[in-house]
Amino acid sequence: MLFNSFEFLIFFIVVTVLYFTLPHKYRWALLLAASCIFYMFFVPAYILILFFTITIDYFAGIFIENAKGIRRKRFLWLSLLANISVLAIFKYYNFINENLTNLFGFAGTENPIPYLHIILPIGLSFHTFQAMSYTIEVYRGHQSAERKFGIFALYVMFYPQLVAGPIERPQNLLHQFHEKHSLDFIRIANGLKLMLWGLFKKIVIADRLAPLVDVVYNDPTQYHGWAVILATCFFAFQIYCDFSGYSDIAIGAARVMGFTLMTNFRTPYFAQSVSEFWKRWHISLSTWFKDYLYVPLGGNRVNRSRWFFNLFITFMVSGIWHGADWTFIIWGALHGVYLIVAIISQNTRSVMMKSIGLKEGSHLSNFINTATVFVLVTFAWVFFRANSLNDAVILIQNSMVFSGSGLIEYISANGWQTVVLAFLFVAFLLITEKIMVNQSADEFVNRFSQYTRLAIYVIISLLIINFGVFGGNNFIYFQF
Amino acid sequence: MNKDHKYFFVRLGAVLVLVLCLSIVANILLYPALKLTPWSWGAELVDSKSHQLQNPNGKFNAVVLGSSRVYRQVDPQVVDSVTDGKAETRLFNLGANWLFPPESFYVYDHITKNENGHYDYIIIELAKVSSVDFKNLHTVRTIYWYNLSDLIFAITASWNSNFSIIEKGYNTFVHLIGYTDNIINLGYITEAVRYLNAAHSFDQKVNGNGFQFLSVDQNEADMFEEENTAKRNSRFLRDTSVVTKRSEISRKQFSKYSDNPKLLKSYNIYYSATLKKMITDAQKKGTQLIFLLSPRIDKKQYDELIPLFYSLPEENRIEISDSRSYPELYLAENSFDATHLNQKGSRIYSRILGEKLNDLVILKRRP
Numbered sequence A: 001m002l003f004n005s006f007e008f009l010i011f012f013i014v015v016t017v018l019y020f021t022l023p024h025k026y027r028w029a030l031l032l033a034a035s036c037i038f039y040m041f042f043v044p045a046y047i048l049i050l051f052f053t054i055t056i057d058y059f060a061g062i063f064i065e066n067a068k069g070i071r072r073k074r075f076l077w078l079s080l081l082a083n084i085s086v087l088a089i090f091k092y093y094n095f096i097n098e099n100l101t102n103l104f105g106f107a108g109t110e111n112p113i114p115y116l117h118i119i120l121p122i123g124l125s126f127h128t129f130q131a132m133s134y135t136i137e138v139y140r141g142h143q144s145a146e147r148k149f150g151i152f153a154l155y156v157m158f159y160p161q162l163v164a165g166p167i168e169r170p171q172n173l174l175h176q177f178h179e180k181h182s183l184d185f186i187r188i189a190n191g192l193k194l195m196l197w198g199l200f201k202k203i204v205i206a207d208r209l210a211p212l213v214d215v216v217y218n219d220p221t222q223y224h225g226w227a228v229i230l231a232t233c234f235f236a237f238q239i240y241c242d243f244s245g246y247s248d249i250a251i252g253a254a255r256v257m258g259f260t261l262m263t264n265f266r267t268p269y270f271a272q273s274v275s276e277f278w279k280r281w282h283i284s285l286s287t288w289f290k291d292y293l294y295v296p297l298g299g300n301r302v303n304r305s306r307w308f309f310n311l312f313i314t315f316m317v318s319g320i321w322h323g324a325d326w327t328f329i330i331w332g333a334l335h336g337v338y339l340i341v342a343i344i345s346q347n348t349r350s351v352m353m354k355s356i357g358l359k360e361g362s363h364l365s366n367f368i369n370t371a372t373v374f375v376l377v378t379f380a381w382v383f384f385r386a387n388s389l390n391d392a393v394i395l396i397q398n399s400m401v402f403s404g405s406g407l408i409e410y411i412s413a414n415g416w417q418t419v420v421l422a423f424l425f426v427a428f429l430l431i432t433e434k435i436m437v438n439q440s441a442d443e444f445v446n447r448f449s450q451y452t453r454l455a456i457y458v459i460i461s462l463l464i465i466n467f468g469v470f471g472g473n474n475f476i477y478f479q480f
Numbered sequence B: 001m002n003k004d005h006k007y008f009f010v011r012l013g014a015v016l017v018l019v020l021c022l023s024i025v026a027n028i029l030l031y032p033a034l035k036l037t038p039w040s041w042g043a044e045l046v047d048s049k050s051h052q053l054q055n056p057n058g059k060f061n062a063v064v065l066g067s068s069r070v071y072r073q074v075d076p077q078v079v080d081s082v083t084d085g086k087a088e089t090r091l092f093n094l095g096a097n098w099l100f101p102p103e104s105f106y107v108y109d110h111i112t113k114n115e116n117g118h119y120d121y122i123i124i125e126l127a128k129v130s131s132v133d134f135k136n137l138h139t140v141r142t143i144y145w146y147n148l149s150d151l152i153f154a155i156t157a158s159w160n161s162n163f164s165i166i167e168k169g170y171n172t173f174v175h176l177i178g179y180t181d182n183i184i185n186l187g188y189i190t191e192a193v194r195y196l197n198a199a200h201s202f203d204q205k206v207n208g209n210g211f212q213f214l215s216v217d218q219n220e221a222d223m224f225e226e227e228n229t230a231k232r233n234s235r236f237l238r239d240t241s242v243v244t245k246r247s248e249i250s251r252k253q254f255s256k257y258s259d260n261p262k263l264l265k266s267y268n269i270y271y272s273a274t275l276k277k278m279i280t281d282a283q284k285k286g287t288q289l290i291f292l293l294s295p296r297i298d299k300k301q302y303d304e305l306i307p308l309f310y311s312l313p314e315e316n317r318i319e320i321s322d323s324r325s326y327p328e329l330y331l332a333e334n335s336f337d338a339t340h341l342n343q344k345g346s347r348i349y350s351r352i353l354g355e356k357l358n359d360l361v362i363l364k365r366r367p
Helices: A006-021 A024-040 A044-066 A070-106 A124-140 A149-157 A170-177 A185-217 A226-256 A274-280 A283-294 A304-322 A326-344 A346-355 A363-385 A389-399 A407-414 A416-436 A441-445 A450-467 B003-034 B044-053 B076-083 B103-113 B148-159 B165-183 B188-205 B229-238 B241-259 B261-265 B269-284 B299-310 B343-365
Strands: B062-065 B091-093 B121-125 B288-293 B317-319
Touching: A006 A024, A024 A044, A024 A149, A044 A070, A044 A124, A044 A149, A070 A124, A124 A149, A124 A170, A124 A283, A124 A304, A149 A170, A185 A226, A185 A389, A185 A407, A185 A416, A185 A441, A185 A450, A185 B003, A226 A363, A226 A389, A226 A407, A226 A416, A274 A283, A274 A326, A274 A363, A283 A304, A304 A326, A326 A346, A326 A363, A326 A389, A363 A389, A407 A416, A416 A441, A416 B188, A450 B003, A450 B188, B003 B165, B044 B091, B044 B103, B062 B103, B076 B091, B076 B343, B103 B121, B103 B148, B103 B269, B148 B165, B148 B269, B241 B261, B241 B299, B261 B299, B269 B288, B269 B299, B288 B299, B288 B343, B299 B317, B317 B343
Parallel strands: B062 B091, B062 B121, B121 B288, B288 B317
Antiparallel strands: none
């Protein structure tokens, strides 16, 4: 079920009303049933995979807590192995096999390993990572094992964040299912405000930009120069609005029912460095990798070369997490390289800035930093969005060719009105986020007077209704 | 309910009422004044065809409109050749995929409103009041044509039909959604911009008289066929018995009513009254409005449509559906798929339609 669908609107209203109508002791059961229905709207049978990992991790948590010494570690590894195996089979098996086929091809033989004809379960990487964080935290002693199976299942399956996060930690979410949430209309109003803003970003901006990106990326040889550059910039905003829009709706929907989910985005395109970008983009995933991979590898408390290795590996794995394709691996690796180069060049950059008279923290220096980060991040998005590595290379080559089908052909193919509207909405987003900086939509809007707030709600609603794209477009991150 | 709760609902209500009022104002005043889109914009084929029909050079005196059963089966050239010297038609095919009432009535209203909109004959395919698949809700095609009178017709006709209570409830629900989407302009600007970008190439897509028979070879050139017709055709060729089943259904249904004419009295009174009023209004404008019962309808539709059809005046109805009378329209060799005729079949069908039109002229001239 998509957040931007009519079915979800009905589902959300019904579930929320029932949630507050039912006595506290039955609410978890309602949420679990609702989450099952929500998930089964995609491919019903895949709920069995979910229950497989839930069962494994539920018992693993209890066994880890009850065990002592080396046995604790064994149970943890068993749980991690089960989770990673599910990921490996459904997400990476065919990718690995495809690469083996290429290797066998080089050797002049045929790959005897058969391919699997399976569909990737929706949001698999999200709920698997959330389940893994539970067993790791129980092992570390930061979280006690959940004894109630239903509550644990709900922790993994909670519908607002089931298919695209935020990837929660048990310390933040699990205890909330035991707590009684009363009907708090201020909280409900704040949740609805977040949902409205998320819907605006998804329906009005992301889905409007999608065809403008697709036209270039689905036919990479067709366009050159500014057309490729513009489509890539549009993708930067499409993926941001799509994913942060989803997160806002998820956080808002949970908040309406009294649950607090972690912030997932904080105006990332205003970051002053790539490192800061990762503190503002998909925060729940970047902190997951930091806590469970980067720090255990030694983080930055090791020698310089090992530190760089840790950074590079963490971002490579982050790339693989996103998708089983070399494009994602290169995207992750690029970000790893950006961070390493940023560390190496830190002193040189400071000297350069001083030599041209640029004061650190000045408006101009901030602008240059933000623009540089945007260019770097957007360049990496080429690999993220391209349909294949070959396509990515063609697009990068074509972006530097300023002859042939360029901007004029791109605008005439899409219609100038479509391009102008896209520009206007991206500008609107940037201005709004610049004013918002470090505040969520509800916090921002609450600063205004009652009548200004009313006007904002009405204007945003009218923009969604009149300028929205109502085709039930999927969210990009569902594929992960 | 405490003060906070009341305050919340008052604010929520205020937002909803304001959004609704401003949307209605935009729907009634702003968007019509901007003239971004013509009346037919939501159905690409209808839009192209109506554009062509209203071209004064066309000089058509008759129009046939309905679903793909009209679009793919009524060849105006054949009809005109048969009516030459009798009914004297110069027919335009305004059929389009899934064009059923009330959308087809909306199209009828608009083509007759136009200054070039006088026609001697207008033939409308008789069909049950259409519903909307849940997955198609909020799409332009299911929004653009709604107005209050069409909404009232759709819901009332549905409640007066032989549908089950669940179907009636569902129809009411989806029509209310469609109408609400229309009055709040759901996605209007986005779709209008898309329309404006695409409209320039419309005229190249329609043949002179609006007809395009179904053919596997023409699929790629056929911009309007959303379903893969080649697949449909090959599925049909693998098992042509489906058309025999359709023939059997038609025979049984028509026999049921001819054997027991009392059953014909159980027609949808509201639907029939609407059609009769349309006939009277058309007559005042000098147009003979004719309702056409197409072949290969399913059993349930026959139960709704046969009594409705016979409730209409004789000179305003044409039936080319009974497999007992028209066995050639149920032969595999004349079929493209289970529900449509191929080019050969369409010629036979069009010839019959021409002859029926000639018969109606004779009938009308009778004192």
